[in-house]
Amino acid sequence: MSDHELHAILAAPNNPLLTWNAPLSEEHARSLIDACPVPDGGRVVDLGCGWGELLLRIVEGAPGSTGDGVDSDPVAVARGQRLARGRGLDSHVAFHESSADGWTPTGYDLAVSIGAVHAWPGSTREALRALRTTVKPGGQVLFGDGFWTTPPTADALKGLGAEEDELVGSLDDLVRAAADAGFAPLRTTVADQREWDVFESNGRAGWGERWALDHPDHPLRDDARATAARHRAGYLGGYRGYLGFAYLVLGV
Known part of the structure; x- marks a missing residue:
């Protein structure tokens, strides 16, 4: 048995407790989808899609639309493909095992990228610039990224395993970065504390405990x-209350 095996067991794509890999409630997800209408026959791309739950729901609600889910994790891509087949969407949504920064098709009506800025070497600002070129004039981008609700303490940074400059800054800094990239910020919402607590409880912490209870004799x-x-x-002793997560609807 190895650390690699444990990592695979607890990894987000193998976690049945997670609907999506972000602090997001069902109600909040529906409001984001409603804020990003896709025309009949429109094209959607989700860059760094994971298993593409949000992409699948967007395409499902837009008759005749098609979607591309792009992620470098083969396990996440395989989960997305299974979900698409199970919902009869496999002829409308294609999943691609590829890096987001290496994806070159353009002309989409909507581009989605939630918590995936690490896929671009320059992080948030580079991700925004890349997403700007992906959609056609009149299109939109649904962008999710972290921000500091207040300057983080040493314990917050340690708990997150991050440096302070890994995020663009405050919520205002994040929205300004989107405007600087040439977007019109149309809508800004943030994950509330309950969304964060549910996400963290269902993430590696809660899933690890549940898996251990279900496998009492496993080495x-x-x-x-x-x-x-x-x-x-x-989380509880570190970055809870310091790390925020914003969902931006951006016009082109």
Whole structure:
């Protein structure tokens, strides 16, 4: 047994507790989809899509539309393909095992990128510039990224395993960065504390504990619980209340 095996067990694409890999409620998701209408026969791309839950719902609600889900994780791509087949959307949504920064098709009506700025070397600002070129005039981008609600403490940074400059800054800084990239900021919403708590509880911390309870004799049981405890402590004793997550609807 290895750390690699434990990582695979607890990885987000293998976690049945997660609907999407972001702090997002069903109500909030519906409001985002409503804010990004896709014309009949429109084209949608989700860059860094994971298993593409939001992409699938957008295409499902837009008759005749098609979607491309792009992610470098083969496990996430495979989960997305299974979900598409299960909903009868496999002829409308194609998943591609590719890096977001290497995806070259353009002319989309809507581009989505949620929590995936790490796919671009320059992080947030480079991601925004790249997304700007992906959609056609009159199109939109649905962009999700982190921000600091207040300057983070050392414990917050340690719990997150991050440096302060890994995020563009405050919420205002994030929206300004979108405007600087040539977007018209149309709508800004943020994950509330309940969305964060549910996401973190269903993430590696909660899934690790649940998996350990379901596999009491597995040789990795104790390692899974230890990993869950570290993540729980990093959140509750670290970045809870410091790390925010924003969803921006941006016009072109």
